[in-house]
Amino acid sequence: MERVVQFTGPLQVEVAEHETAPLPPGHLRVRTRYSGISAGTELTAYRGTNPYLTRTWDPEARLFRDGAAGMEYPVAGWGYSEVGEVTEVSPELRDTPGVPAAGDLVWGIWGHRSEGIVPVERMVGHTLPEGLEPLAGAFARVGAIAYNAVLSAGINLGEDVAVFGQGVIGLIATRLAQLSGATVTAVDALDVRLTKAVEYGAARTLNARTDSVAEAVRAATGGRGADAAIEISGAHRALHEAIRSVAVDGRVVASGFYQGEGLGLRLGDEFHHNRVQLICSQIGGVPPQLAGRWTVDRLQQTFLRLVNEGRIDVKSLVSHVVPVADAAEAYTLLDRRPADALQVVLEF
Structure with a gap:
């Protein structure tokens, strides 16, 4: 049976x-x-x-x-x-x-x-992969979702990146962004997850319930704002705060699965005035500019290789x-x- x-x-x-x-x-x-x-x-x-x-x-x-x-x-x-x-x-x-x-x-x-x-x-x-414990194989897909979001953010060495949501996929995105050369600010409403985010490479953490997130991100970057933000919690208010947190012409990757109407998302404010680039990342495909070299299978296989090499726990x-x-x-x-x-x- x-x-x-x-x-x-x-x-x-x-x-x-x-x-x-x-x-x-x-x-x-x-x-x-x-x-x-x-x-x-x-x-x-x-x-x-x-x-x-x-x-x-x-x-x-x-x-x-x-x-x-x-x-x-x-x-x-x-x-x-x-x-x-x-x-x-x-x-x-x-x-x-x-x-x-x-x-x-x-x-x-x-x-x-x-x-x-x-x-x-x-x-x-x-x-x-040989030597990889079986339980790690259960992370191939969630790892690829995080990997896809990081590739969509187009991170360059030395940039500031804010990752909103520090569940499993957000923590992996934090680690991958750090491996890509970013200084990462991790944002979540749960302190226990922010503590974990430090272990995964976050240089700074902010509590979405108690901190003024956008203001703190701008203060930490000399008033400029983050070069990119990855929103992976699926909360519309978090997406709005991610938009508020990036620099002029900054990139925001929306990788969460948003439900219902966008209560709390105001696109006439910072999104409009700062010309923010809003990018959707969904695991059905890779960023269009990478489609000649990357596939979803490559995302998954590369992620498991990084795990097997000890670069991601x-x-x-x-x-x-x-x-x-x-x-x-x-x-x-x-x-x-x-x-x-x-x-x-x-x-x-």
């Missing part, structure tokens, strides 16, 4: 069991070891705020359409940060160069389920490893007590 985590309604989680499906041609079967929970995208489905629950995405028009939901409860098998062991390879693929073999540890996206049946083209190049980001049977408790923790958790990982 296959176990699958699913949302049966807002704030409702269960672990369902299904018959194991036969392996179709061109696929691999992977037994899951770990699956990381996204505290951003996944919680939108858990809470019932995801736009797909009320509208439909038209991939040809690239527009959301009102009138019908593109997704309904139960929402089964969400998750995009899995690592596991190949247990079966479609016969025609065996001994094919580049195709993972039975027994190989691989990373990829097949959702919170005890096994994944994955098309081979999505697994080529996804064998875990992901192990200390794992606050909880939760048996899949207790998945409901994991989501309650992330939803209600965010100060108590960073990366929560389901163990199968």
Whole structure:
């Protein structure tokens, strides 16, 4: 039997069991070891705020359409940060160069389920680097999201960068920005996360609840403002403060998954008067100016290489490893007590 985590309604989680499906041609079967929970995208489905629950995405028009939901409860098998062991390879693929073999540890996206049946083209190049512990493979996707935001910011050596939101992806972005040569100011509303941000390379920290963030960033940069800001919390007010914090012609990368209307975002103020560049970073693609050399796969593979080289520590980001049977408790923790958790990982 296959176990699958699913949302049966807002704030409702269960672990369902299904018959194991036969392996179709061109696929691999992977037994899951770990699956990381996204505290951003996944919680939108858990809470019932995801736009797909009320509208439909038209991939040809690239527009959301009102009138019908593109997704309904139960929402089964969400998750995009899995690592596991190949247990079966479609016969025609065996001994094919580049195709993972039975027994190989691989990373990829097949959702919170005890096994994944994955098309081979999505697994080529996804064998875990030798020497890397399996749990680290669950960070390939979240690491790529942070990496994409940092590349979108176009950071130059010696620049000042503010990173808004110091959850898992924000902490990784802070470290990657520092590795790129930036002096990083980390911003969050939780002091425990700001303390962690210092460990990940932040030169300065600001509490969004108690500090005048934009004013403090400008004071630290001689009145100029940050060269770039990365907003990764998904809060509209944080995006507005990021816009207020950058220099004239500064860059703001919006990498959060914003929900609902933009309450607190005023585009007639600093955005307009300082000619701020607002850039969207979304993991469906890399920055257009880099598309000739970079791909999403390269982002993921390079991130895992940096982890394997010891340049980025992901192990200390794992606050909880939760048996899949207790998945409901994991989501309650992330939803209600965010100060108590960073990366929560389901163990199968």
